[in-house]
Amino acid sequence: KQEVTQIPAALSVPEGENLVLNCSFTDSAIYNLQWFRQDPGKGLTSLLLIQSSQREQTSGRLNASLDKSSGRSTLYIAASQPGDSATYLCAVPSGGYQKVTFGTGTKLQVIP
Amino acid sequence: EAQVTQNPRYLITVTGKKLTVTCSQNMNHEYMSWYRQDPGLGLRQIYYSMNVEVTDKGDVPEGYKVSRKEKRNFPLILESPSPNQTSLYFCASSPLAGLQFFGPGTRLTVL
Numbered sequence: 001k002q003e004v005t006q007i008p009a010a011l012s013v014p015e016g017e018n019l020v021l022n023c024s025f026t027d028s029a030i031y032n033l034q035w036f037r038q039d040p041g042k043g044l045t046s047l048l049l050i051q052s053s054q055r056e057q058t059s060g061r062l063n064a065s066l067d068k069s070s071g072r073s074t075l076y077i078a079a080s081q082p083g084d085s086a087t088y089l090c091a092v093p094s095g096g097y098q099k100v101t102f103g104t105g106t107k108l109q110v111i112p
Numbered sequence: 113e114a115q116v117t118q119n120p121r122y123l124i125t126v127t128g129k130k131l132t133v134t135c136s137q138n139m140n141h142e143y144m145s146w147y148r149q150d151p152g153l154g155l156r157q158i159y160y161s162m163n164v165e166v167t168d169k170g171d172v173p174e175g176y177k178v179s180r181k182e183k184r185n186f187p188l189i190l191e192s193p194s195p196n197q198t199s200l201y202f203c204a205s206s207p208l209a210g211l212q213f214f215g216p217g218t219r220l221t222v223l
Contacts, residue, residue, distance in 0.1 A: 031209045098143075098162060101157070
């Protein structure tokens with residue numbers, strides 16, 4: 001069974017800092033990996049999808065990398081802003097791409 | 113506007129009273145899924161569907177039913193709700209192996 005872990009569980013940084021969020025998974029036979037953000041009391045917003053054949057995916061200040069062999073993905077946020085404050089979740093399919101397992105999330109606070 | 117809609121957004125009900133939470137997407141996605149989110153347990157998949165008339169269990173299917181008679185709709189049915197089904201429910205859709213889009217969530221309380 002796929003297990004997904006995100007470290008750290010919470011992170012507080014001053015505005016402007018670059019930061020890295022980590023996602024580890026146990027079953028490396030994955031089709032893709034997706035990163036989301038969730039604002040308090042709100043739904044999930046898709047950030048990036050990395051296909052298994054890719055190593056990186058970029059969107060604006062966000063860059064996600066994927067290393068299937070080591071079972072790891074990182075989300076890099078450049079020049080963090082208070083508006084980046086949210087919980088960040090990674091999600092990994094298993095058993096093909098049908099069943100999806102979410103990580104436990106990293107709660108990020110960017111302090112002005 | 114491309115979106116996933118869920119109704120109702122909030123629901124308070126009593127134990128044993130059958131209910132349905134609707135989910136609809138307008139992006140012609142093949143894949144649809146239901147999740148529940150609970151404090152300390154995170155998001156867990158209930159059921160998913162890869163296309164019309166094709167559904168399968170996720171990690172926590174007990175007490176739930178789904179159907180996929182049309183591509184755009186994927187209702188979640190609780191035949192006899194119990195208090196341990198009090199949760200925040202999300203519906204999502206995507207192309208096969210593609211980016212998932214989530215609905216706004218349904219907050220269910222079962223008394």
